[in-house]
Amino acid sequence: MSRFPRSVFDQGADPDARFTLANERTFLAWIRTALALLAGGVALELLGLDLEPRLRLVASLVLIVSGAVTPGLAWVNWMRTERALRRGEPLPPSLLGPVLAIAVTVSGALVVLAVLLA
Numbered sequence: 001m002s003r004f005p006r007s008v009f010d011q012g013a014d015p016d017a018r019f020t021l022a023n024e025r026t027f028l029a030w031i032r033t034a035l036a037l038l039a040g041g042v043a044l045e046l047l048g049l050d051l052e053p054r055l056r057l058v059a060s061l062v063l064i065v066s067g068a069v070t071p072g073l074a075w076v077n078w079m080r081t082e083r084a085l086r087r088g089e090p091l092p093p094s095l096l097g098p099v100l101a102i103a104v105t106v107s108g109a110l111v112v113l114a115v116l117l118a
Contacts, residue, residue: 030073031074037103039067045057
């Protein structure tokens, strides 16, 4: 039986199903995070808050781009983790934590600055 993606499932042996399901739940949590980032970015721009417009737009774009990039990084992270589980190797570090921490910090700082300059 062939499973997708073969680049993952052709590696090693099936791990305990609980680990695979936990990896899938983590992937889905990142997808929810992506949706929240997209919604936050759109809302920030469309609600017409009384903020400095250029900074508000840049903060919105940072959130929207982060939300658009997150599913791709989540997929890569899921594949790397699943391969490591199947091979019995140590789990790789997450790609998403640092990227999203920086994006949310930058967006937050821009919103604070936009509030102060409004």
